[in-house]
Amino acid sequence: MFENLKMGILGGGQLGAMLIRHAIDLGLNVSVMEKDANAPCSRYTSSFFCADTTSYEAVLEFGKGLDIITIEREAVNIDALRELQKQGVKVYPSPDTIAVIQDKFTQKQFLQSHNIPVAAGEAVQGKNDLYALESKLPFCLKKRRDGYDGYGVMVLKTKEDIASAFDAPCVVEELVDIKREIAVIVARNEHGEVKCYDAVAMVFSEEKFILDFQEAPAQLDEAILKEAATLAEKIAEALNLVGIVAVEMFVTKDNKVIVNELAPRPHNSGHHTIEASVTSQYEQLLRAILGLPLGDTSLLFPSLMLNILDSTSLNANKEEKIKSILAVPGAHLHWYGKIGHRPGRKIGHITIADNTMESVLSKAEIIRKVLN
């Protein structure tokens, strides 16, 4: 059974730790590879491999002797994963799926080739290429690789902004007239079974592009929600996915649904599934890659998920603030236990689940006041 399986996770942050939380429910052996020796996962496995997930040699070494490998970040060495796959290790999501997604331009081309609506975009090699695109200003500039939590995304409004733009391979993307941002997590197993979670609404911090909070369910017309689910399922099929993918989407002011970005792993937009859904996204990922029947994705309660970001004001009186939050009934704390400080970094989240959205929102107000 599961205790005889050796599973590896590339990446050892909070997503990995929450995946271990659910791997415990199956009695799985979990090895983790992560270059930060103090990362959250380092505490929760007897098999922690301290090395860079982008290193060919290190990933190959890590993967030998494992039965199955999955990821909690996209920045991993694809060639090593392909080699491991040849040697008989199951790699889910597949190296091809990760490769398509880890480069935002190939991701966009892939989506376009499958008739998935996306914002128009083109690739540039570096800053100098942007001057030739002046006529397209304002536009969004995204690094092709290694962006996360808003790092690697900027909006350029005027020619003067180009001077401070990223000087790296990027995608230049037309700005979309956004009404709402939503996300759908979709799972698919090797038997071809596909299941979607309901779309959630995401609200980002304006300056930082980092997720501020998330609401489930997204309060939008049924037709839009259905369109979002259809797109997510189509993407899972197109990728020949085994695992889960978070599909971030824009709902435009004229009610079109456009795919923004994919993440082939557990995702911030699905944290609420731990408490608010029958099956969490973490359990669903394990079910998908172990060839088990996918779990029921029904939402049990309206919920709201708030990120906790590192800040000097929070640090001033952290213990008392966290105690106040824990005293709110139905507020579920996830504290990542990150070592060291870096303002703006995600250091935890709180999921509020309750019988009505009114009650969820009023509890969220109390918690926001404590956190700020």
Place this chain on the structure above:
Amino acid sequence: MFENLKMGILGGGQLGAMLIRHAIDLGLNVSVMEKDANAPCSRYTSSFFCADTTSYEAVLEFGKGLDIITIEREAVNIDALRELQKQGVKVYPSPDTIAVIQDKFTQKQFLQSHNIPVAAGEAVQGKNDLYALESKLPFCLKKRRDGYDGYGVMVLKTKEDIASAFDAPCVVEELVDIKREIAVIVARNEHGEVKCYDAVAMVFSEEKFILDFQEAPAQLDEAILKEAATLAEKIAEALNLVGIVAVEMFVTKDNKVIVNELAPRPHNSGHHTIEASVTSQYEQLLRAILGLPLGDTSLLFPSLMLNILDSTSLNANKEEKIKSILAVPGAHLHWYGKIGHRPGRKIGHITIADNTMESVLSKAEIIRKVLN
């Protein structure tokens, strides 16, 4: 914050693993002491101390450098815990609480001294003492120490049964005319805050005294449920508890509530709290011992918890059976990943949570058929 706290757990079985599952939510450092190198917890900590929890020297060695120690079994060395407490380590539940409970006769005396109703009982040194008690037959015989999962409990009906009775210090207990067996888990923190979970009904296997299944809520009169909660709270106060205690009780045919046994740790009767309650018993234990506000104990859904016991019939086609169970919506598998086989041993459990008890019961029927 929590990441700077070093917590130790004495015992490394499934209860410890589920405690780690919830320690991840606080980013805690968890060290585990357990003599079985392959126990479930061995996989889920970077700090596994392979030694016997009843050894004075080993417990002392394990506890040095820890900030806080808790237990997932009663069979631990009390003297070492008292010494560690003197040295400034927080030990919750306290060594005094564990000492009172780990001996079933002192436990009974303690309860009687606090006017908690229990079945009348007396201590015997060994088998020979039983012949003098012939006139009290039939009675229940319980080993004073180290009983668990029905090991260490037997019913003697006739004089002939004495020949095969335990030959160890035991409690001889009058048989109670039982209508239902129930359990209440109660938590208390160092600030004196006390919270009870609702009583659950427990159904034991007749021959083995091992829990077969558990139903929440227990479907009994309000007055009985209230009496059960009152007794549990009174016990928490009497013990000056910091932590959680499971209080197993009998409801007699004339509707009296009698306390059967205490367990000062997470308990089989509270597994359902992971999915069916706002706060799980594991999170509640962490809140209690860390001086945090206790969590909401409300039951969210009717639920039923089924133990999975090791058996040759299950082993015959285990993987397919487990897949069938995972296909039942709302059936939550907890597979402990124990290494090796021992018929009758608990190797997992399934919690079914759903909107109505009818639906829970019908799903339980499906799962029972698969398991048998």
